[in-house]
Amino acid sequence: xxxxxxxxxxxxxxxxxxxxxxxxxxxxxxxxxxxxxxxxxxxxxxxxxxxxxxxxxxxxxxxxxxxxxxxxxxxxxxxxxxxxxxxxxxxxxxxxxxxxxxxxxxxxxxxxxxxxxxxxxxxxxxxxxxxxxxxxxxxxxxxxxxxxxxxxxxxxxxxxxxxxxxxxxxxxxxxxxxxxxxxxxxxxxxxxxxxxxxxxxxxxxxxxxxxxxxxxxxxxxxxxxxxxxxxxxxxxxxxxxxxxxxxxxxxxxxxxxxxxxxxxxxxxxxxxxxxxxxxxxxxxxxxxxxxxxxxxxxxxxxxxxxxx
Amino acid sequence: xxxxxxxxxxxxxxxxxxxxxxxxxxxxxxxxxxxxxxxxxxxxxxxxxxxxxxxxxxxxxxxxxxxxxxxxxxxxxxxxxxxxxxxxxxxxxxxxxxxxxxxxxxxxxxxxxxxxxxxxxxxxxxxxxxxxxxxxxxxxxxxxxxxxxxxxxxxxxxxxxxxxxxxxxxxxxxxxxxxxxxxxxxxxxxxxxxxxxxxxxxxxxxxxxxxxxxxxxxxxxxxxxxxxxxxxxxxxxxxxxxxxxxxxxxxxxxxxxxxxxxxxxxxxxxxxxxxxxxxxxxxxxxxxxxxxxxxxxxxxxxxxxxxxxxxxxxxxxxxxxxxxxxxxxxxxxxxxxxxxxxxxxxxxxxxxxxxxxxxxxxxxxxxxxxxxxxxxxxxxxxxxxxxxxxxxxxxxxxxxx
Numbered sequence: 001x002x003x004x005x006x007x008x009x010x011x012x013x014x015x016x017x018x019x020x021x022x023x024x025x026x027x028x029x030x031x032x033x034x035x036x037x038x039x040x041x042x043x044x045x046x047x048x049x050x051x052x053x054x055x056x057x058x059x060x061x062x063x064x065x066x067x068x069x070x071x072x073x074x075x076x077x078x079x080x081x082x083x084x085x086x087x088x089x090x091x092x093x094x095x096x097x098x099x100x101x102x103x104x105x106x107x108x109x110x111x112x113x114x115x116x117x118x119x120x121x122x123x124x125x126x127x128x129x130x131x132x133x134x135x136x137x138x139x140x141x142x143x144x145x146x147x148x149x150x151x152x153x154x155x156x157x158x159x160x161x162x163x164x165x166x167x168x169x170x171x172x173x174x175x176x177x178x179x180x181x182x183x184x185x186x187x188x189x190x191x192x193x194x195x196x197x198x199x200x201x202x203x204x205x206x207x208x209x210x211x212x213x214x215x216x217x218x219x220x221x222x223x224x225x226x227x228x229x230x231x232x233x234x235x236x237x238x239x240x241x242x243x244x245x246x247x248x249x250x251x252x253x254x255x256x257x258x259x260x261x262x263x264x265x266x267x268x269x270x271x272x273x274x275x276x277x278x279x280x281x282x283x284x285x286x287x288x289x290x291x292x293x294x295x296x297x298x299x300x301x302x303x304x305x306x307x308x
Numbered sequence: 309x310x311x312x313x314x315x316x317x318x319x320x321x322x323x324x325x326x327x328x329x330x331x332x333x334x335x336x337x338x339x340x341x342x343x344x345x346x347x348x349x350x351x352x353x354x355x356x357x358x359x360x361x362x363x364x365x366x367x368x369x370x371x372x373x374x375x376x377x378x379x380x381x382x383x384x385x386x387x388x389x390x391x392x393x394x395x396x397x398x399x400x401x402x403x404x405x406x407x408x409x410x411x412x413x414x415x416x417x418x419x420x421x422x423x424x425x426x427x428x429x430x431x432x433x434x435x436x437x438x439x440x441x442x443x444x445x446x447x448x449x450x451x452x453x454x455x456x457x458x459x460x461x462x463x464x465x466x467x468x469x470x471x472x473x474x475x476x477x478x479x480x481x482x483x484x485x486x487x488x489x490x491x492x493x494x495x496x497x498x499x500x501x502x503x504x505x506x507x508x509x510x511x512x513x514x515x516x517x518x519x520x521x522x523x524x525x526x527x528x529x530x531x532x533x534x535x536x537x538x539x540x541x542x543x544x545x546x547x548x549x550x551x552x553x554x555x556x557x558x559x560x561x562x563x564x565x566x567x568x569x570x571x572x573x574x575x576x577x578x579x580x581x582x583x584x585x586x587x588x589x590x591x592x593x594x595x596x597x598x599x600x601x602x603x604x605x606x607x608x609x610x611x612x613x614x615x616x617x618x619x620x621x622x623x624x625x626x627x628x629x630x631x632x633x634x635x636x637x638x639x640x641x642x643x644x645x646x647x648x649x650x651x652x653x654x655x656x657x658x659x660x661x662x663x664x665x666x667x668x669x670x671x672x673x674x675x676x677x678x679x680x681x682x683x684x685x686x687x688x689x690x691x692x693x694x695x696x697x698x699x700x701x702x703x704x705x706x707x708x709x
Contacts, residue, residue, distance in 0.1 A: 039517035043382070054525035064514040067524035068381055068408045075375035078368055079340055079382025079390065084515055086337040086366035086388055097517060115378070132568030 001196055009034040010062075016054040017060035022225025024215030025131040026048050028189045029102060032129060032211070035050055035199035038098045039063065041084075043077040045107030046070035048138040048217075049131065071111040074119035074128055077101040081124045090187040098203055099126035105146035106136045109172050120179045120208045127202040127209045130172070133217035141220040148240065149288055150281075151168040151272045155219070158275035163284055168291060176210040183209040185254075187246035189216065190232035194254055201245070205244065214241045222271020234266040239296040244303060253303040260296070263289045313562040319538040323486035326454040326493045327393070327419040327479075328353035330461035332363055332419070333501035337388035337508070340368035340379035344398040345431045345624040347421040351393060373398035377405035384414035385523050387513025389465075391416065395483060396423035398438045403444070403675075409476045410445025411539060412524060414510070416476040418446075419461060422482040422584065422635075424671045432672020433483040439636040439645045445539060447477035447546060448613040452587045454493045457481040459563055460610075462496070465505045466553045470578035472545045474511075479561060482585040484672065490596040500560055543614050547667040550611060567616035569608040570623060572598060576605025578661075579624070580631045580683055583609050584645060586675050590633075593680045604684050609646065617653030624654065628691035631683045633705075635669045643667070643702040662690050668705040679706045 010034040019026050020131045025048065031041065041064040044050040050067045053060040077099055087093045101119075103112055108130040116128060127220040135153055136142040142155040149168045152158040156165040177184045183205040195213060202209035214235055216228040223231050235241035238261040243254035264285055269272035276285050300306070321329065331339070339358075343351045366388075370376045376392045383390040392465040394402060399420060409416055420438055424430040438448060449464060451457040460479045468477040481487055496504075512521045527535055558564035569587070572594050573579060584592050587608035597604040607623065607630075608613065609616075624630055632651075634644020642648060647665035654660050666683050668689050669675045683705060689695040 014377045041386075041514050041517065051526045054522055056531050059522040061522055062520060064517055064520045065522045065524075066382060066385055066514055068378055068412070069404055072375060072378035072405070075370060075378035076374070076382035078370070079338060079379030079384075080386040080514060081382040082338045082340065082366040082379065083386035083388030083390070086364065086383075087386075087515065089366075090337070090364055093515060095517070097515065114371060115375050118375055121371075124370065138401060170704040180670040 001193060006031070006034060006192070006196065012040065012062045013053070014060050014062060016058070018055065019048065020219060020225070021046070022218040022228045024133060024189050024217060024228055027229070028131050028195070028213050028215045029129070031192050031195050032100070032199040033063070033187070035129065035196050036098045036100070036203055038096045040098045040100055041066070041080055043067070043073045043080065043101045045073040045103035045112060046106055047104040049102055049104065051138065070107055073101045073103050073107060074112060074113045074116040077126050078119045078122065078124045081126050095283050101126055101128045103128070103130055104138070105130060105132040105134060105144045109145045109170055117179065120176065120181050120210065123207050125207055129211045129213060131213055131215040133215050133220060135164040135171070135217065135220045137217045137220045145174065149291070150284055151278050152275060153272070163275060163281050173212045176212070180249060181209065182207045183245070183247055186212045186241070187230045187243055188214040188236050190236060190242055191243060191255065198245060201247070220272065223269060227269065231269050232265070234261065236267055238259045238263045238266040239292055240266060242296065242299055244299065253300065253305050256305065263292050313560065315497055316561070320490050321454055321493045322349070322488050322490050323454040323481045324421070324488065325353060327461060327481070328357070329495060330458045331391060332357045333418070333496070333498050334389070334391070334462065334465055334505060335363045335502070336365050336391045338366045338368065338380070338383035338390040339392065340370050340376050340383065340390070341392045342370050342373045342394070342398060344373070344395045346423055346487045347393050347395040347398070347419070349487070350419055350530050352420070373401040374405060377402040377409065380406060380416050381409050381412060383416055384510060385514050386414050387510050387515045389508035390414045391418065393419040393421070395421040396425055396437045399441060400425060400664035403441065406441055406446060413474040413539070413542070414476060415474050415621050416466045417461065417468055418476065418478045419457070420478040420480045421483045422480050423488045430671040431483070433485050434670045434672065435634070435636040438478060438480050441478070442645060445543070446613060447475055449477065449479045449611055450583045450609060451479060451481040451486065452585055452608060453486055454481070454489070455563070457486065457556065458493055458495070459561065459565065462501055462504065463553050463557050463565070467546060468547050469508060470549045471511070473542055473549050475542050475546065476630045480584070486536070494561070496561060497572060504557070504560060506696055509582065540544040547614050547616070553572045555667050563649060565610060567611045567612060567619055568623070571606040571608065573605035573607065573623065575603055577603040577627065578629045578687045579605040579607055579627055580633060580680070580687060581607045581609065581646065581650060582633045583612065583635065586633060586635070589675060589677060590680050593677050593684060596677070597681070597684060598680070602688065604688070608609040615649050615653070616650070620650060621653045621657045624661055625657050625659050627661040629664070629687045631664050631666055631687035633668055633683065634667045637667050637670070647702070663701070664690060666705040667702065674704055675706060
């Protein structure tokens with residue numbers, strides 16, 4: 001897919017929504033929806049995406065859309081997909097329809113994890129997309145289990161005693177791979193062609209699929225709106241957010257930086273890590289770099305790729 | 309239509325079996341459910357219908373009740389007739405989604421087997437679970453026995469899906485007392501039920517992808533109130549629908565239902581009001597009292613939401629005293645939920661009977677004829693003005709204290 005061709009594909013998510021200037025998720029979902037060939041029905045967890053795109057009596061969705069609550073988009077879409085199977089079996093519907101559930105990292109990693117696990121385990125044919133902006137941004141930048149270690153959030157504020165979030169993020173993509181569903185992938189809004197290709201694969205999977213897509217939150221990350229894509233790119237280039245896919249149990253690396261950037265370079269782009277560059281936090285920066293290196297090595301092993 | 313009356317089949321069924329048979333005959337497109345005592349048998353039996361191809365249903369064995377209600381809402385909104393079933397903690401876990409179902413106007417029908425709420429944990433009957441959900445926007449119908457559970461479930465489909473209503477509805481029966489007690493139930497022929505309920509037509513199905521729908525948008529100060537006002541209006545309109553559906557159901561079954569049932573009330577001077585299975589025992593006590601020359605009567609509430617306040621007020625006018633029996637407490641120090649509703653309904657009545665409240669049977673505590681008789685005698689004393697002293701208006705019956 002060439003970019004000019006992608007631009008010509010019909011938009012299922014229109015302009016006029018009320019996301020912030022420089023918000024990452026509209027880019028993410030537009031690319032994913034453009035990869036769908038069939039009509040789609042979208043479900044959305046409560047969060048920025050939902051509250052900015054469906055302010056009654058307006059909607060930014062040119063496809064059927066349902067939102068019920070925060071922690072249950074996977075369960076809600078299980079019901080929609082079950083209804084489709086039932087009515088199709090009865091001959092009341094004859095066309096192919098693609099089902100997509102969107103949730104932020106709050107609705108996916110944390111409050112919605114049970115509902116997500118249940119839906120994937122039951123084998124509903126739906127694609128779950130986590131637009132991962134590494135925090136509870138809709139409620140005002142609180143930590144989630146996807147928030148990076150050291151990040152300043154409103155529930156892990158960087159203070160004189162505590163340097164931001166104490167824990168590393170949970171490896172949700174690996175947790176979803178452990179469900180042994182046909183297709184799991186980690187992607188970034190910055191690598192649109194990779195994301196488009198992965199969305200295509202997810203839609204074609206014979207069963208549930210899960211995409212974990214890094215999507216910048218310029219407010220929560222404290223970056224300039226025009227840097228949205230660059231910051232997501234930086235996360236990939238420093239191995240904080242590696243791109244890979246797990247297809248029928250086979251781990252495959254999608255992208256290997258020629259020379260990985262230091263994590264500190266990526267952090268410097270964002271106000272949420274500002275305090276880590278104080279001299280008293282230099283040890284923490286080193287510790288985080290070591291962890292990212294270890295995680296990267298482990299991923300290379302899983303993917304059968306030789307390290308440096 | 310009346311043909312069905314003659315070809316009904318009598319079967320010895322537990323309440324759970326009767327509910328499962330009703331579900332088999334309703335034959336929903338989707339059932340998403342999670343087992344919980346004492347409802348479990350419904351889910352198990354329905355699963356065997358699915359396994360044996362007796363229903364067309366897509367059965368979703370979800371991982372929790374929250375997901376059960378979420379999936380049922382999704383399926384109903386997609387355009388499929390959808391059901392679930394639960395009890396107690398399961399209903400409590402659904403709480404958030406009960407309000408979503410009602411606000412989204414999806415006509416889900418749910419058998420609800422009444423059981424006490426934790427803590428302490430208890431698996432036996434009281435009405436704390438459904439009473440806690442009384443303001444969630446669901447219609448609520450209470451059943452005295454297995455036959456009523458069966459009949460109410462079938463009628464519930466028509467009521468919920470009526471275009472003037474479009475609201476979810478829970479049909480309850482008392483856990484263990486009814487759910488696990490066996491009695492004769494008259495079952496309609498499958499075809500009669502199919503004809504009676506007709507096809508499901510949700511006006512805004514998600515799966516109509518040619519005309520995309522947005523369900524569950526953010527609605528702010530400018531429209532939220534209008535949506536809620538419409539929802540309230542649907543509840544008002546449901547009263548007429550409930551009675552019309554009851555008429556039609558009587559024509560095919562020979563069994564007629566209303567908002568409530570009156571028993572020996574024609575010349576009664578005092579009465580007791582109950583919900584659920586206690587009505588059966590209370591009728592036996594009324595019969596005994598009547599043989600002894602007492603002018604006692606009984607009112608059994610069937611429809612609790614919408615609450616038939618005006619109709620009840622008329623039925624109770626002229627009585628000198630009523631005892632209102634609640635199998636749940638509100639912990640408000642003002643009495644049980646049924647008591648509060650009835651007192652409010654009587655506020656504008658010209659001849660207000662005196663009201664006392666009995667909270668009884670929590671956690672499955674037996675309610676036996678002597679206890680009900682005690683309640684009747686106290687109400688009688690109140691009616692005749694011969695009570696030695698007024699006593700508390702909220703009384704706890706059959707408890708050690």
